[in-house]
Amino acid sequence: MSAVASFKGLTPIQYGGREVWPLVEGGKGVAVSNHASSGAWAAAGGIGTVSAVNADFYDENGDRVVQVYRGATRRERHEELVAFGVTGGVEQIRRAHDIAGGRGAININVLWEMGGAQQILEQVLDKTRGLVTGVTCGAGMPYKLSEIAERFNVNYLPIISSARAFRALWKRAYHKVAHLMAAVVYEDPWLAGGHNGLSNAEDPLVPQDPYPRVRDLRATMRAEGIADTVPIVMAGGVWFLRDWQDWIDNPELGQIVFQFGTRPLLTQESPIPQAWKDHLRTLEPGDVLLHRFSPTGFYSSAVRNPFLRNLEARSERQIPYSKVEAGEHTARLDVGVGNKNFWVAPADLQRARSWVAQGYKEGLRTPDDTIVFVDEAERSVIQKDQKDCMGCLSHCGFSSWKDHDDNSTGYLADPRSFCIQKTLKAIVHGEDIEQNLMFAGHAAFNFKTDPFYSNGFTPTVKQLVDRILTGD
Template identity: 75%
Template sequence: MFKGLKPIQYNGQEVWPLIEGGKGVAATNHASSGAWAAAGGIGTVSAVNADSYDEDGDVVPQIYHGRKREERHQELVQYAIDGAVAQVTQAYEISNGKGAININVLWEMGGAQQVLEGVLDQTKGMVAGVTCGAGMPYKLSEIAQEYGVNYLPIISSARAFRALWKRAYKKVPDLMAAVVYEDPWLAGGHNGLSNAEDPRKPEDPYPRVKALRDTMRGEGIADTVPIIMAGGVWHLRDWENWIDNEELGQIAFQFGTRPLLTKESPIPESWKSELTKIKEGDVLLHKFSPTGFYSSAVRNEFLRSLEARSERQIPYLTEQEGEHTHQLDVGVKGKNFWVSKADLLRAREWVGLGHTMALKTPDSTVIFAAPEESKMIRKDQADCMGCLSHCGFSAWKDHDNFSTGRLADPRSFCIQKSLQEIVHGAPVEEHLMFAGHGAYNFGTDPFYSNGFVPTVKQLMDRILTGD
């Protein structure tokens, strides 16, 4: 057993302070989270577009029939509720009364409150707690209180926690079981970088977590409420000075990337194989997500194509002014696109290379895309099923008039489509592959040598040694 690591009290029983990160759109399911709990930790079922099953146990394809986005959005919400209920029920059975089962919700997903309430309504007694981030989920504590479950807010700074606590969480202090600090430079998936933080200059997590604990102490929150360190956690021995540290109080650790490569992990073999090939620096912190948040994913062909698409971009004005002295004569219809001479020459060059379609962005620029790429972008925008509360790619909003009021942004992509396809076996190079920045360890950690893929129990036993 690793020095200093002791079980903690959670949901009325002792568990290891090791939490499985909840990876959305079916990348964490009942098999992985149930096994994690059965091994004595806290397993996390993702309630973000989880898979549901038919009578034969086969995955139900998420096909949308509604003509309007609002209709497809309600179909998506129902898929999400049915899927998460199925996953929680089976995970709870696998756990066999050991550890605990949490669910994870992306607050910025479309219909988040409706989904969360729908799941908790049908899984009473099975869900120990709800982790929730990506946005400012002020209503999380209120929902937790209504259903009698713990809540574990995911934040990336003491400032964000203070805002949530002051506005809402201080009214329901007893159910806040932990605070998840998700490092915005190291974690996979969506990252909580603020405008004041530089994505190119990672900050040491220790002083940020100490500031969080100081804030919690200032609000009267006991040191026994753990801070869960998430993002960049691989070997516990690397965090030895965090354990039993009076400055930090009780610390627990979340593992998001490592559980992807286990026997129980639901991701396809092609994805598991690709994980072992990742080199240091291959995970890119980028801002292509339609949520508007930064996110971290493997810099594969899919991400490189998004980078290239944005590089084929020029600003325009609707009237001749300043350097905008030339009319754009390629890729567009009409004459009200005034650009600089240098940009006109660049645009002509891109068109000569086959990128013949100019698509307007919300920022008074146009990007150039090949006809097939342009057709795919337009189709994906038209097929939007409202998976986010606000979507930059399709200009969807899940309330009021269902529109963000901005032009749909062709520099982004349909995240629900891409994540659904990669997790169900589509080529990994062609879709978004989320991963934490420590994923390169799969290729260097001797635990995974000779193609070894552990069970969740074997992984937990390994983690508990410090490795």
Template identity: 75%
Template sequence: MFKGLKPIVYGGHEVWPLIEGGKGVAVSNHQSSGAWAAAGGIGTVSAVNADSYDADGNPIPQVYHGRTRPLRHQELIQYAIDGAVEQVKRAFEISGGKGAININVLWEMGGAQPILQEVLSRTKGMIAGVTCGAGMPYKLSEIAAQHGVSYLPIVSSGRAFRALWKRAYSKAAEWLAAVVYEDPWLAGGHNGLSNAEDPNKPEAPYARVKALRDVMREGGIPDTTPIVMAGGVWHLRDWNDWIDNPELGSIAFQFGTRPLLTQESPIPQAWKDELTKLEEGDILLHKFSPTGFYSSAIRNPFLRDLESRSERQIAFSLEHAGDHTHQLDVGVKGKNFWVTRGDLLRAREWFGHGYTSALKTPDNTLIFVTDEDRAIIRKDQADCMGCLSHCGFSAWKDHDDYSTGRLADPRSFCIQKTLQDAVHGGDVDKNLLFAGHGAYKFKKDPFYSNGFVPTVGQLVDRILTGD
């Protein structure tokens, strides 16, 4: 047992302060989270468009029949509710009453509030708490309190937590079980980099977590309420000076990337194989997500294609002005696009290489893509089912007039489509594969030598040794 690590009381009984990070769209499912709880930790079922199953145990494809986005959005909400309820029930059964089961939701997912309300009402006594990030989930505490479950907000700064506490959480303080600090430079998936922070200049987590604890103390929150360190956590021995540290108070640890490579992990074998090949630097912190948030994923051909798509980009004016003195004569219909001479030459070069379609972005620029890619982009935008509360790729909004009022952005992608395809056996080179920046350690850690893939129980036992 790693020195200093002690169980905490959560959900009414003792558990290890080790949390499985919630990974959306069927990646943290009943198998992984149930096994994590059975090993004495806190397993996390993703309640983001989780899988339901048919009578033979096969995942039910999420096919949309509605002719309009609002109708498809209602189908998506129902899929999400049914899937999450099914996953929680199965995880709870696997746990055997050990550990605890949380669910994870993204506040910016489409229909987040009705989904959360319905899932909690249909799983009473099974869910210990709700982790929630990707946005500012002010109503999280109110919903959790209504259903008698704990809430664990995910933040990336003390400043964000202060806003949540003052506006809402202080009114339901008794249900606050922990605050998750998700390091925006190290964690996989979407993260909370603010406009004041430089994605290329990572800040060490200790001072930021200490600042978060100071904010919690200002609010009268006891030091026994843990801060969960999430992002970049691999070996507990690396965090030895955090445990029993009076400056930080109670600390727990969240593991998001390591549980990907377990026998119970539901991701396809090709994805697991990809994890064992990664080198340091192979995870890209990028802003292509239609959420508008930065996120981190494996820099595979899918992401490299998005990078090159944005590089084939030029600014335009709708009139002859300034240095926009040349009319664009490739990729567009009509003569109403004025560009610089240099950009005209670049556009003609791209056109000659097969990038023959120019698509407008919300920033008065044009990107050049192949006709095939243009057709895929337009189809994906038309097929939007409203999986986000605000989507940059399709200009969808899940309330009011259902429009963000901005032009749909072809530099982004349909995140629902690619995440569903990735976890259900799609080509790993053609889909988004979220991972934390420590994923390169799979290749270096002797625990995984000779192709060894542990069970979740074996992984938790290994983590508890400090390794």
């Protein structure tokens, strides 16, 4: 354990048969939460989290292997992706375990909506027996998580955003493997980075206080006979522990653990490129946008850079249509769609003509019976990315891929979205941070004002954990 004095009321917990600080590194997929950051977090006495989502692996010289897909079909490329995922996940876990040196604990994080999630998770756990303490899993309803955890005798930590979601998981599956559920991660859907669990009943523009939601989650857990010693992990918006003092040793909430996803981005061990780290220091409140452009269909939070602004603008150049003249659709669309017979409202026809005059000459249909207007270069990129799909998601709105049955969602591919694996691989490996998706939590603006980062200081993970333990 760290020798640093901890924030008032914060004490170590028992996890995986050892004493650890109740501080979890949030898992960040596609090579961001890698062995270096996660192993260092565990070595500092916390719970490090290796991402098993499109993880990197290396050649005999220690150089990263560029993952090139050679399959002629999506199914063949998907099988390559699964093989890459297993190789990368195993290597990252082994390296993180070595760095941890027997201290802290190593979890792995899996996006349930990633392509081949169950297959990858099972193979990774089989090849890393004894190295992984627990599996965190969200972005979907991972009913089979407890079953998989039991098969490999590891803990599991479901990621949910409401008591209702947890109850559904518990009733259907988790109650059968209660002894391995080490914690429940409450991920605030308005504040967390990456994909968020907002339901259709919740307003993305009206954030809710996490306290009553976590209180309700604990009440649900108690009603199901789950002991207060099973922690709730507060994830999303956590920066200074002093802001959460009322949560520590609070009988209404039971045992609380805190997860940090955004702060570990700016450490010496963090694998993200320097340009990304530098940009984090410039963010202001409101610079992280909760949006719904992800091909998963989930809401997600990312820095509102030109890449995201372009997606916003693209969706604004959109009009509804019908294939027959009906209702207010009385004008035949005569731009952007060649000789196809589409009918739109007269006002929308004028809007379409103005977009075409600005250079957005290509009309692309969406699954929602709308047409979105893009320029020729953008159309080419969209269509190439859709053609090159390697099946990185279980269901992809952008390419209409599905990782089972006939490999099709049955819907039109959606040009308002993007290839998420392409852009996340690009940004983490040093390509333009302005033209790729940059995930971050909504508390990222603190990098600019937190004195800990003044004068360009970049801490080691150990320095960051020690700082967090002081309350700051």
